[in-house]
Every structure is written in structure tokens, then in C-alpha cells.
Amino acid sequence: MEKIAIFFGSSSGNTKEVSEFIAKKLDADIFDIKDAKVADFDKYTKFILATSSYGFGDLQDDWFENLELLDEINFKEKTVALVGIGGLARHADSFCSALVDFLPKIKGVNFIGQTELDGYEIKKSSAFINGKFIGLCVDFKGDKNWQTRVEKWCKSVKESF
Numbered sequence: 001m002e003k004i005a006i007f008f009g010s011s012s013g014n015t016k017e018v019s020e021f022i023a024k025k026l027d028a029d030i031f032d033i034k035d036a037k038v039a040d041f042d043k044y045t046k047f048i049l050a051t052s053s054y055g056f057g058d059l060q061d062d063w064f065e066n067l068e069l070l071d072e073i074n075f076k077e078k079t080v081a082l083v084g085i086g087g088l089a090r091h092a093d094s095f096c097s098a099l100v101d102f103l104p105k106i107k108g109v110n111f112i113g114q115t116e117l118d119g120y121e122i123k124k125s126s127a128f129i130n131g132k133f134i135g136l137c138v139d140f141k142g143d144k145n146w147q148t149r150v151e152k153w154c155k156s157v158k159e160s161f
């Protein structure tokens, strides 16, 4: 099976840790968006884009600075899943909201990996659309069972990739 590429942005290492965990489960290649080039994307047809949220649901800094890179990628007939890392305790009103910033960049892709709330009590999130998160959302610090959540998601997307 063709490999999946995970592109992540992470300020304090949490999204990196989750991305590495996913990479192990899905045997995926992994890239820090800080150093990523268009050529890195060009080798793949299956992608996971992972970011934490800062400010009030803004993209992690390295993603923010490199988001325009995605305009140069031909996502036609490619498959994409999103992963958001956030903090429910302090940010229940913008939980993983940054994920939504990816949507205009990946129009027309085979979009997979949407998830249920699955016990998370959010107040508001731009990443929660039509009763579902648009990707996997992880409360890294507040959810001691995050690995189980991520593992379950990996199993579910494996079929669709």
C-alpha cells in the first residue's frame, strides 16, 4: 500500500507526539511543516495534516507561516484527513478550531476521518460542523486516554486511505 504522509506543526511538542504515534500505527512518513517543501507533498497521494490551536482557535505558528504552501499542491484525487490538538479545560469555546483553516485549501479532495464528540464536552468549535469534528480532535493534556482515542481513529481511517 502506498504510504501516508503526515505534515504537522507543533509549538511545544504535543502535536508532534500525537503525529509520531499515528505514524507508527499507520506506517506513515512524517514531516514538520516548518521544514516542508512542495516536493515533499508531491511524492504522496494520502495526507494527514495535523495542527494545534493557539490564540482563539488559530493555526499553530509554523502552519500559519506555511499555509500558502498548500496552494501549490495539486490535491485532485488525493485523500486527506485532519488532526487537531487542543486544550478543553481552557479552550472549550475554540477547541481545535484551527482545523477549519485547512478546508479552503483542500477543496475537492477525498476527505476522510471525521469524528464524533465521543465524550468531549465542547462549548464551541469551528472544527465541529454538522454534528461532527471535521477530523480527529485530541485534548492532549486533559485526556489521559488520548492514545486509545487516536488508536481507534487510526483503525477507522486505515480502511479509507
Ligand SMILES: Cc1cc2nc3c(=O)[nH]c(=O)nc-3n(C[C@H](O)[C@H](O)[C@H](O)COP(=O)(O)O)c2cc1C
Binding pocket: 009, 010, 011, 012, 013, 014, 015, 016, 052, 053, 054, 055, 056, 057, 058, 060, 085, 086, 087, 088, 091, 094, 095, 096, 097, 140, 141
Ligand atoms: C496561548 C494559548 C492559546 C491556546 N488556544 C487554544 C485554542 O484556541 N483552542 C484549543 O483547542 N487549544 C488552545 N490552546 C492549547 C494548545 O493547543 C495545546 O496546549 C496543545 O497541546 C499544544 O500543542 P503543540 O505543543 O503541538 O503546539 C492554547 C494554548 C495556549 C498556550
